[in-house]
Amino acid sequence: MRVEVNTELCQGHNRCYALAPELFDVDDYGTAVVIGDGTVPPELEEKANLAVANCPEYAISITDD
Amino acid sequence: MYGPVTDWATDLDHADPEYNERAHEIWDQLRDGGCPVAHSDRYGGMWAPLTHELVHEVAYDTEHFTSQGVVVSTGRPMAPPPMGPAPPITSDPPFHQFARRLLLPPFSPKQIAGWEPEVRRLCRDLLDRMGDIVPGETVVDAAVQYAQSIPVNVIARMLGFPTEDEEYFRECVHFFLETVNQPVEQREASGPGLAPYLDRQIEEHRAHPRDDLTSYLLEVEIDGNPLSHDHVRGSMVLLLIAGIDTTWSAIGSSIWHLAHHPDDLERLTSEPELMLFAVEEFLRAYAPVTMARLVKDDYDFHGCPMRADDWVLLPFPAANRDPAVFERASEFVIDRAENRHAAFGLGIHRCLGSNLARLELRVAIEEFVARFPRFESAGDTRWSIGQIRGPRQLPVRILA
Ligand code: HEM
Ligand code: SF4
Numbered sequence: 001m002r003v004e005v006n007t008e009l010c011q012g013h014n015r016c017y018a019l020a021p022e023l024f025d026v027d028d029y030g031t032a033v034v035i036g037d038g039t040v041p042p043e044l045e046e047k048a049n050l051a052v053a054n055c056p057e058y059a060i061s062i063t064d065d
Numbered sequence: 066m067y068g069p070v071t072d073w074a075t076d077l078d079h080a081d082p083e084y085n086e087r088a089h090e091i092w093d094q095l096r097d098g099g100c101p102v103a104h105s106d107r108y109g110g111m112w113a114p115l116t117h118e119l120v121h122e123v124a125y126d127t128e129h130f131t132s133q134g135v136v137v138s139t140g141r142p143m144a145p146p147p148m149g150p151a152p153p154i155t156s157d158p159p160f161h162q163f164a165r166r167l168l169l170p171p172f173s174p175k176q177i178a179g180w181e182p183e184v185r186r187l188c189r190d191l192l193d194r195m196g197d198i199v200p201g202e203t204v205v206d207a208a209v210q211y212a213q214s215i216p217v218n219v220i221a222r223m224l225g226f227p228t229e230d231e232e233y234f235r236e237c238v239h240f241f242l243e244t245v246n247q248p249v250e251q252r253e254a255s256g257p258g259l260a261p262y263l264d265r266q267i268e269e270h271r272a273h274p275r276d277d278l279t280s281y282l283l284e285v286e287i288d289g290n291p292l293s294h295d296h297v298r299g300s301m302v303l304l305l306i307a308g309i310d311t312t313w314s315a316i317g318s319s320i321w322h323l324a325h326h327p328d329d330l331e332r333l334t335s336e337p338e339l340m341l342f343a344v345e346e347f348l349r350a351y352a353p354v355t356m357a358r359l360v361k362d363d364y365d366f367h368g369c370p371m372r373a374d375d376w377v378l379l380p381f382p383a384a385n386r387d388p389a390v391f392e393r394a395s396e397f398v399i400d401r402a403e404n405r406h407a408a409f410g411l412g413i414h415r416c417l418g419s420n421l422a423r424l425e426l427r428v429a430i431e432e433f434v435a436r437f438p439r440f441e442s443a444g445d446t447r448w449s450i451g452q453i454r455g456p457r458q459l460p461v462r463i464l465a
Contacts, residue, residue: 012169014174017174018341019341028173029169029170030172030173030420050402050403053402054404055405056406056407056411058405
């Protein structure tokens with residue numbers, strides 16, 4: 001599983017960073033960036049789904065690989 | 066002043082005192098009654114989309130709608146686009162992005178986190194000042210003695226303004242947001258004189274620069290040029306107005322909820338880890354902020370014949386209670402895990418202060434329930450008037 005942030009859609013609500021700081025960071029402008037290449041270890045899959053389900057701008061997506 | 070509303074679908078007035086008192090009921094009634102867009106001839110023409118889908122659409126559509134005016138009133142904004150009177154909230158693209166970008170760093174999550182000890186100290190101090198509490202007897206006004214003082218003190222410190230002026234700042238907010246249905250001439254004659262006040266602050270900061278937002282605005286540049294005086298002052302107006310009533314309302318509504326739902330209060334005190342979700346659910350269910358837009362040119366919006374210069378209310382709080390997007394939309398679910406609420410807006414104007422607002426809301430509730438693990442409603446709540454919805458009087462009895 002991998003998470004990705006669409007930076008065009010991200011408006012910096014920072015929900016992902018609050019819910020899954022292991023997977024997301026924010027830059028000085030509050031825009032979200034995935035940590036590393038976005039690979040989600042199995043124990044963080046639930047948190048990844050939580051981040052997706054709480055992004056008001058539908059900016060986070062999950063791909064299976 | 067307009068008279069009482071005769072029909073919410075065709076004569077909507079958000080400044081009718083009944084509106085905020087019964088808002089949740091009114092939105093449900095209209096939405097369920099097949100009226101996704103309410104209308105009113107008041108304010109020179111006003112529309113109000115009430116579903117999440119339509120609110121989302123207007124918020125994203127900067128081509129047909131301008132942010133030049135975001136607070137509906139009997140007049141129309143005088144400052145021209147693209148900046149408008151209070152950048153970036155009244156600015157349109159592409160200028161909006163410049164005005165917004167320079168304010169983002171001081172409000173980023175990591176910068177804001179540094180304010181937590183100060184916010185906590187402020188909350189404890191307000192609780193201390195309530196004096197001796199006799200459980201079962203003492204009634205405190207959680208809106209007046211607590212919620213209303215938190216955001217105003219924080220933003221005054223951030224801007225580097227004297228905190229002794231807190232009452233004056235609240236007067237300004239009241240004027241800008243709660244007197245919107247008075248005739249323009251009457252409003253102009255009774256303004257609180259915020260512009261000259263801010264000019265004095267600007268002069269004072271030019272003479273003695275320091276580490277605060279006012280000095281920051283005076284030093285920061287767009288493409289190598291300092292900001293115009295109107296830009297600096299407009300952003301100061303915005304920061305002062307945007308952060309006070311909004312967060313005060315969010316804190317007050319959350320305490321209102323807990324005073325009326327002892328089961329949620331009990332869960333919050335026994336399971337503090339719920340706070341992460343509870344804060345978002347308070348924001349969803351009691352979102353305090355409705356914004357507005359002006360229609361640029363005549364436009365057919367899903368069959369609504371909008372005319373140039375009509376107002377469009379953007380009730381994010383109504384979007385947050387739309388059953389098409391939220392399960393159990395009208396219920397407060399303290400541990401709601403999936404919560405894409407729009408309390409801080411949608412699209413390019415997403416609340417710049419959202420990290421600060423969340424911090425203040427969380428700490429304010431944490432400290433209130435830590436000091437008073439049990440309390441109940443002790444009389445009538447008085448709700449605000451206009452686009453920002455929250456309790457202005459909130460008597461609660463402290464219990465043993
Ligand atoms: C719970 C409290 C708050 C709520 C619910 C809230 C809500 C909102 C909403 C809905 C918008 C979008 C405006 C639009 O679409 O036209 C907004 C914008 C804004 N808010 Fe807040 N706000 C809160 C607290 C604050 C605080 C504490 C500050 C900072 C001092 C602040 C500063 C701003 C600014 C500067 C904008 C304009 C952003 C832009 O236009 O790019 N807000 N807020
Ligand atoms: S929750 Fe969505 S909009 Fe907010 S920072 Fe994360 S990706 Fe961006």
